[in-house]
Amino acid sequence: MAEDLRLGLNLGYWQRTADDATGLVQAAERLGYDSVWTAEAYGSDAFTPLAWYGAQTSRIKLGTSVAQLSARTPAATAMTAMTLDHLTGGRLLLGVGASGPQVVEGWYGRPFARPLARTREYVEIMRKIWRREEPVTNDGPHYPLPLPGGLGKPLKLITRPLRADIPVYLGAEGPKNVALAAEIAQGWLPLFTFPDKIDTMYGTALAGARPDFDVAAMVMTMVTDDVRAALDGVKMMLTLYIGGMGAKTRNFHADIIGRMGYAEAAERIQALYLSGRKEEAFAAIPDELADGISLVGPPARIRERLKPWRASPVTNLLVMGPRDEETLRTVRDLVLG
Incomplete structure (x- = not known):
């Protein structure tokens, strides 16, 4: 239970030249x-906007929610994180996640197999790099270092990190992935949270x-007197994620809605969405789910x-939606x- 919640601002994806949220x-x-967070999928990356905002602020923490594992090798992510952490005076919160097969295989052209093992190996390599205790090696099957049979040799990060323990968060939806976050990370970034159901x-x-x-x-x-319109906005987001942000046979977003107790609704929403009946898919989202x-x-x-949020295990609210100072206040x- 966390009566004293921390508060962050989640900006999501950077979309266009005009979308400068510096102010x-x-x-x-x-x-x-306490923090501001950016995201990536198959458009903008998560790190560049944070560097931009970090250069124009001095205190607020800077988080990725999340940087996708398959977009970069562990060494590339560790280098980027180390550099941004240095430039911003130790303000980075590095959220990483495995994404899903539709993006990993369709966008990055990488296999999606064994996401939990890959995540564990990825995080272990990054921490070896930041600690600089010795040249980095890794015997794991997913990211072997150095590459077997080649001319490479173990290397040590040239630049000393400002922090050897940059906080790592995992974006996770399944119980096994959440358990992995609790084991190896400093935090967990749930996308959909129903506070009344999180303990169960x-x-x-x-x-x-x-x-x-x-x-x-x-x-x-959303701070508004029009609750109906606000709930419809949430339902529009849920329609896309449940219906279209994942393969028909493997959609982690639909799975989590099912675990919340809405399995039949999730199955119907996805079927309607994939058949092109998006308005019916939207109508099938329960108001109770959107509100929860x-x-x-x-x-x-x-x-x-x-x-219910204060009574739940949630310790940090990353609000998505406020776009002006009055609403932020x-x-x-x-x-x-």
């Missing part, structure tokens, strides 16, 4: 937000977590809806006040 990030820093869904997986383990939940947040994973409505309603007062 918003600076406002979040002034208002006491992940209590066992989180049982071995360190005392300061950070459960940093992304949550759509979000914080929407006028301030009094959001204040009441915060109670209202959310700050509700969560931290």
Whole structure:
């Protein structure tokens, strides 16, 4: 239980030249937000916007939610993280995740097999690199270093990291992946969180977590008197993720909705979406689900809806949606006040 929640701003994907959120990030820093986060899928990368915002702020932490494993080798991610952490005075929070087979195989052209083992090996290599205790070797099957049979030799990072223990977060949805996060990482980045159900869904997986383990939940947040319109906005997002962000036979987003108790709805939503009946898929999203994973409505309603979040294992709210300083201030007062 975390009565005293931390508060972050999740900007998601950088989409276009006009999408410069510097002013918003600076406002979040002034208002006491603990962190700002960016994402990547198959468009913008997660690190470049953080470097831009980090250069124009001084305190707010900078997180990736998440950098995709298959986009870079462990050494490339470790180098990028070390560089950005140095340039921003030790403010990086490195969120990484395996993504799903549709993106990994379709966009990066890499096999998706054994995501848990790959994640463990990836994180171990990064930490060896940052520690600089000796030239880096790895005998694992996914990222062997040096490459067997070649001319390579073990190497040590040239630059000394500002921090040898850059915090690592895992983006995870399945119980086994969440348990891995609790074992090897400083935090977990759940995409969809139903606070009333998190103990039932992940209590066992989180049982071995360190005392300061950070459960940093992304949550759509809209301050508005039009609750219907706000819930419809959440439902639009859920329609895309449940219906189209994953292969028909392997969609982790649909799976997590099923574990929340909406398996039949998730199956119907995906079937409708993939058959081109997107409006019907949208209509099939239960309002209860959309409301349960979000914080929407006028301030009094959001204040009441915060109670189950405070009673849950969540320690950090990463709000998605606020795009102006007034809304940031209202959310700050509700969560931290």
